[in-house]
Amino acid sequence: MSTLTLNKITAQKGISVADATRKCADLGWNPSYVQEAMTYPSDYKITKAPRDPMKQVLRSYFSMQEEKDNRVYGALDAALRGDMFRNVEPRWVEWMKLFLAIIPFPEISAARSMAMVSRLAPGEDLRTGFTMQMVDEFRHSTIQMNLKKWYMENYIDPAGFDITEEAFGKCYATTIGRQFGEGFITGDAMTSACMYLTVVAETAFTNTLFVAMPSEAARNGDYALPTVFLSVQSDESRHIGNGHSLMMAALKEPENHLLIERDMKYAFWQNHAIVDAAIGTFIEYGTTDRDKNKESYAEMWHRWVYEDYYRTYMLPMEKYGIKIHHDDVTLAWERITKKNYVHKVGQFFAVGWPVNFWRIEAQTEKDFEWFEHKYPGWYAEFGDFWKWYAKLSKPGQKVITFNEEVGYVYPHRCWSCLVPCLIREDMVVDTIDGQLHTFAHEIDRWTAVEAFADEYQGRPTPAMGRFSGKREWETLYDGVDLADAIVDLNFVRSDGKTLIPQPHLRFDDKDMWTLDHVRGHTLGSPLNALRGMDEATRKAHLADYAKGFTINPCN
Amino acid sequence: MVATSSSVGSGAAGAAIFADSESRRYRYFEPRAKRATHYEDVTVDVQPDPERYLIQDWIISFPDGRGAYEKNSTKAQSSNWHAFRAPDQEWERTHYQRQSRIEVMVQAVIANGRKSGAQLAFDAAWGKTLQKHLGAWKHAEFGLGCALMQAQRGGYTQMINNATLTNSSYKLRLSQDITLYLAEIGMDIAGWDDEAGKTAWLEDPMWQGTREAVETIMGTEDYLEQYFAINLVFEPLVGELFRSGFLMQFGAANNDFMTPSVIAAAEGDYERNLANAIDLIWLLANDEKFGAANRTLFQSWVKKHGALADKAARQLQPIWSKPHSKPISFEEARAVSEERFAKILGEVSLSR
Numbered sequence: 001m002s003t004l005t006l007n008k009i010t011a012q013k014g015i016s017v018a019d020a021t022r023k024c025a026d027l028g029w030n031p032s033y034v035q036e037a038m039t040y041p042s043d044y045k046i047t048k049a050p051r052d053p054m055k056q057v058l059r060s061y062f063s064m065q066e067e068k069d070n071r072v073y074g075a076l077d078a079a080l081r082g083d084m085f086r087n088v089e090p091r092w093v094e095w096m097k098l099f100l101a102i103i104p105f106p107e108i109s110a111a112r113s114m115a116m117v118s119r120l121a122p123g124e125d126l127r128t129g130f131t132m133q134m135v136d137e138f139r140h141s142t143i144q145m146n147l148k149k150w151y152m153e154n155y156i157d158p159a160g161f162d163i164t165e166e167a168f169g170k171c172y173a174t175t176i177g178r179q180f181g182e183g184f185i186t187g188d189a190m191t192s193a194c195m196y197l198t199v200v201a202e203t204a205f206t207n208t209l210f211v212a213m214p215s216e217a218a219r220n221g222d223y224a225l226p227t228v229f230l231s232v233q234s235d236e237s238r239h240i241g242n243g244h245s246l247m248m249a250a251l252k253e254p255e256n257h258l259l260i261e262r263d264m265k266y267a268f269w270q271n272h273a274i275v276d277a278a279i280g281t282f283i284e285y286g287t288t289d290r291d292k293n294k295e296s297y298a299e300m301w302h303r304w305v306y307e308d309y310y311r312t313y314m315l316p317m318e319k320y321g322i323k324i325h326h327d328d329v330t331l332a333w334e335r336i337t338k339k340n341y342v343h344k345v346g347q348f349f350a351v352g353w354p355v356n357f358w359r360i361e362a363q364t365e366k367d368f369e370w371f372e373h374k375y376p377g378w379y380a381e382f383g384d385f386w387k388w389y390a391k392l393s394k395p396g397q398k399v400i401t402f403n404e405e406v407g408y409v410y411p412h413r414c415w416s417c418l419v420p421c422l423i424r425e426d427m428v429v430d431t432i433d434g435q436l437h438t439f440a441h442e443i444d445r446w447t448a449v450e451a452f453a454d455e456y457q458g459r460p461t462p463a464m465g466r467f468s469g470k471r472e473w474e475t476l477y478d479g480v481d482l483a484d485a486i487v488d489l490n491f492v493r494s495d496g497k498t499l500i501p502q503p504h505l506r507f508d509d510k511d512m513w514t515l516d517h518v519r520g521h522t523l524g525s526p527l528n529a530l531r532g533m534d535e536a537t538r539k540a541h542l543a544d545y546a547k548g549f550t551i552n553p554c555n
Numbered sequence: 556m557v558a559t560s561s562s563v564g565s566g567a568a569g570a571a572i573f574a575d576s577e578s579r580r581y582r583y584f585e586p587r588a589k590r591a592t593h594y595e596d597v598t599v600d601v602q603p604d605p606e607r608y609l610i611q612d613w614i615i616s617f618p619d620g621r622g623a624y625e626k627n628s629t630k631a632q633s634s635n636w637h638a639f640r641a642p643d644q645e646w647e648r649t650h651y652q653r654q655s656r657i658e659v660m661v662q663a664v665i666a667n668g669r670k671s672g673a674q675l676a677f678d679a680a681w682g683k684t685l686q687k688h689l690g691a692w693k694h695a696e697f698g699l700g701c702a703l704m705q706a707q708r709g710g711y712t713q714m715i716n717n718a719t720l721t722n723s724s725y726k727l728r729l730s731q732d733i734t735l736y737l738a739e740i741g742m743d744i745a746g747w748d749d750e751a752g753k754t755a756w757l758e759d760p761m762w763q764g765t766r767e768a769v770e771t772i773m774g775t776e777d778y779l780e781q782y783f784a785i786n787l788v789f790e791p792l793v794g795e796l797f798r799s800g801f802l803m804q805f806g807a808a809n810n811d812f813m814t815p816s817v818i819a820a821a822e823g824d825y826e827r828n829l830a831n832a833i834d835l836i837w838l839l840a841n842d843e844k845f846g847a848a849n850r851t852l853f854q855s856w857v858k859k860h861g862a863l864a865d866k867a868a869r870q871l872q873p874i875w876s877k878p879h880s881k882p883i884s885f886e887e888a889r890a891v892s893e894e895r896f897a898k899i900l901g902e903v904s905l906s907r
Contacts, residue, residue, distance in 0.1 A: 010670065012666070012669055012670060013742060014739060015735060015738050015739055015742070019738065020734075020735055020738070023734050023735070023738055023749070024730075024731050024734055024735075026753065027693060027694055027697035027730055027731075027734060028697065028701075029694065029753070029756070029757060031770040031773060031774065032770070033766065033767040033770040033771065034767070034770040034771045034773070034774035035774055036705075036773050036774050037774055037775070037776045039705065039708075039709075039776050040708070057731055057735065058654075058658070058727065058728045058731045059658050059661075059662065059731060059732070059735060060658075062651055062654035062655040062657075062658050062728070063655040063658055063659060065651045065655070066651040066652055066654075066655035069647070069648050069651055069652075073648065083567070085565070085566050085567035085568065086557075086558070086565045086566065086567045086570075087557065087558055087565075087566070088558055088566035088567075089558050089559065089560045089561070089566060090558060090560050090561045090566045091560035092560075093566060104601045105601060105602065105603070108601055108602060108713065108716075108717075109623075111707070111720060112707065112708040112716065113708075114704060114708075115704055115705045115706075115707060115708030115709075116708065118701070118704055118705070119705070127701070127727075128727075128731070130704070131700075131704065131723070131724065131727045134704060134707070134720060134723070134724070135650070135720070135724050138647055138650070138717060138720055138721075139647040139650075139651070141597075141601055141647075142597040142598065142601075142646040142647040142648075143647055143648075145596065145597035145598070145601060146593075146596075146597050146646075146648075149581070149596050149597065152579055152580075152581070153568070153579050154567065154568050155566060155567075155568060156561065156563075156565065156566050156567060156568060156569075156570050156571060156576070157573075157575075157576060158568070158575065158576070158577075158578050158579050159574075159575040159576075159578055162575070162578045162579070162580065162581055162582050162583075163581075163582060163583050164581065164583070165581075165583055165584075165599075165600040165601060165603060165608065166583035166600070166607075166608045168603065168608065169603045169607070169608025169609045169610060170608055170610050175611060175614070178609075178611070178614055179614060179615070182613065182614055182615040182623050183615060185623050185708070186613070186615040186616060186617060186622070186623045187615060187616075187617060187618070221558065221566070288559055288560050361560055418614070454618065462618060463618065464618060465615050465616060465617060465618065466615070466616050466617075466618060466620075467614065467615060467616075468612070468613060468614060468615060468616040468620070468622070469611045469612035469613050469614040469615075469616075469622075470610070470611040470612055470614075471611065471614050473611060476610055476611065493574040493575040493578070494574070494575055494578060494582075495574045495575070498573075498574040498575070500575075505560050505561060505562055506562040507561065507562050507563055507570070507571035507573050507576070508562065508571065508573055509573045509574055511562075512573060512574060
C-alpha cells in the first residue's frame, strides 16, 4: 500500500518545464511597425535561431538565486562570528585589493553585453538565458562590491579598499583588467559579447578565476572569498550555455567561420595573457601555504584550461570546419611552464609597488623552496630578486623601481594585452597608423594590427573595434617625479604623506614609506623613449632588450 | 592558528594602529546623504568613465571612435550624470528578495486558486477576455522588458544602468508570470486556446496601437528616451490603464480573484520604477545648465510617445465592454489614467 502524503493529496498537474520554456520563448515576435535598431552591429550574419540549452524560466530562477544569496550572506555573518580575520593572512588579503578593484567592472560589463547579443540572432529562445545572465552579472558585480566593503570594514589595513573604484581607473596594474572588461562591451557585438566574453572568458577561464583562486583563499584563512565566488561560479554554466548556443547558430553560416577563427584566437590569447597574469600571481605569490602536494597554478591551468576547455570544448569545433589554433594553446602553456610568465608578472608588480594601492610582501626562504619544487630553475632566476625586494622594503632604502644595484630593467608595455613585454625575447614591434608600438608576442601584434582592423584577410570588418586611449600607462607620467605621480594617483593615506602601497606587511607607522621616501625619481615611458630613438639606436635597444637582464646577487 | 604573514599575528581590524587603519568607508565618492547607503557603496563608480578616474581614457573604442560609454548615447544632457541615485536603492540582494517573494506569491495564488477551482468559477466572458486580451498584453510587457534590456547598456553611469536593468528584469518576469498563469489556468478550462493572445497581439485591431507604441519604443536608439517613454508615458497611459483600470477592477466583479493578485505585483513594480524614473528625469529637467534644453527634448518625447499611447489606449476601449460585469467604464478608467499622467508630468515640469 502506498503511503499517503500531503504532497500527494494536494498535488495538481502543472505545466512542464519544456512547455513553460517554449511558451516563454514564444513571447517574441517580428516587429512590423518599427524595426529594432542595430545599435551594436556585428560583422557576423546569423540567420538561424539559437536554441536554449538550459530550459529554465524566471519563476524558478529568482527563488534559486535568493537561496544562494542567503547562504552567502549567512556565511559572511558566520565568518565574523568565528573571528575569521584574526587568522586570515594579510599577504593574501592585500592582493584582494587589486582583484576586487578589477572584477566588478568586467562583471557589470557582462550584464551590459546582454543588450548587445540579444538582437544578433532571430528568435527569442535565448531571451530568458540572456535575462538571467544580465541579472546574474548585476548580482556578481554588487555581491563583489559588498565583499570588498566587508574586507574594508574588518581587515587590519583598509587602505586601498577605501579608494577601490578610483584606484581601478588609475593604477598601472588595473589597466590590464580594463582591457578585459572593456573587451566585453566594445566593438563588434558578436566578437566582444559572445566570443570574448562567454565562449572564452567564461567557458575557459572562470574556473581558474572563481574556483582555483578561492581554493587558495581558503588555504590562507579566508573562507569568505570562496563562499562568494563559488556562488558566482555556479551561475557561469548558464552563461557558457548562452555563448555556445549563439556561436553554434553563427557556425551555420560558412561566411562566419573566418571571424569565429579570428575571435577564438584573439580571445584565447588575450584571456591567457590577462587572466593568467593576474590570477596566476594572486595564487602563487599571494599565498602563505607552501604545501608541496597542492597543485601549482601551472598544474591547475592544465586541468581547467587545457583539459577542460581546449580538449573538450575547442577541439570538437574542428568537426564543424573551424580551424583551431592548437599552436597558440601550446605557446600559452609553454609561456607558463617554460618561460615563467606568471613569475615575471609577479616580479613586475613588485617592482612597481610604489604605484600600486596594496601591499606586496617579499617572498621568503620557505616560498623559494616551494617555487623551486614546482618550477625547477625558479630560484636561479628569481631568488636574488626577492632577496633584494626584502632588503629594500625598509623606508629609507632606494626604491627598487629605480635601484640600479638590483639589475632589473623596467619593461616595455604590450599595446595589445597591456601586460608588459616580460618575456623579453618574444617582444615584437610594429606600426599602427604610422606610430610605433611594442607587443609582448607576435600574437599580440596580430591582435592589434590585423584583428582589430577594418579588414581581416581581405574581408571587410566594419564593426570591429579599435584599440584606443593612452594605452601605455607609463606615458601618463613620463618625466614626472614618482612622489608627484603618487599624489596625482591619490595613492596616499589620509595623513597626506604615508603611501597606501607598502613593500611589506609591517603594520606600524615607523615602518611605513611616505612620499619623502620616494621623491627624487623620475618616471619614464619606455614607448616614448623608443619612439624618440634614431633607427640604429632603436635597433640596438631592441636587441639588448631581447637579451633580458640579470639580477645581481644580493648579499 | 595565527596570521603568519602579519607583523602583529592577526589580520583583524584593530590589531594595530597606524595611518588609515580606521579608514573604513569608501572615500572616492560623495554620498547623497551624510553617510553612504549600502546601495551607494556597491553601485557608485563601478562603471567608471574618463571624467571619473579613467586616466587612460577608454582603451577600446567602436570603429567610429566612440568609447564604451558615451554621454551622447542620449540627446539629453547633464552637468553631472553621476548625481542620480535610484530611490528604490536596489542592489542584487534586495532585487532577488523582492523578485523571489513575488514569484512565491504568484505561484501560491495560482496553486491555491486552482485547488479551489477558482478558475472554473470565472464568468465565461471574462475567461475569454483573459485568454485573448491578457494573453495579448503579456507581449507588450515582454517588448518593454526587451527594450529596457537594450537600454541598460547605454547610460553613462552605473546608477542609471542598474535602475534600467532592474526595470527590465521586472518587466520580463511579469511577462513570464502572465504567460505561465494563463497556461496553467488554461489546463483546467475546457476549450482554452493559449495561442489566442499572440494572435490578438499580432492581428486584432484593438491591439495594433499598443503594438505600434511598444515597437516604437523597442526601435528607439536613445536609451533614455526608451526609459522615459516606458515609465513616464506608456505606463500611465496604457500600462496602468489596462492593468489597474481594467484587470484589477474587473476581476472580482467577474468572479476572478486570481488575476488581480497576479497583476498586483506589477503595480508594485511600477511604483518603484516610476520613482526611479521621475528622480532621474527631474534631475535632468532641473539641470542648471541644460534644464531648459532637456525640458524641450522631454516635451518632444511626451508628444511623440503620448500620441502613440493615446492611440493605443483608444483602440483598447472595446475591451471594457467584453466582460458581463462592468464595474467601471473605459472613460472612468481613462480619466484616472489622464490624471495620473498629468501628475507624473507635473513632477518633472512637463505637460501634455
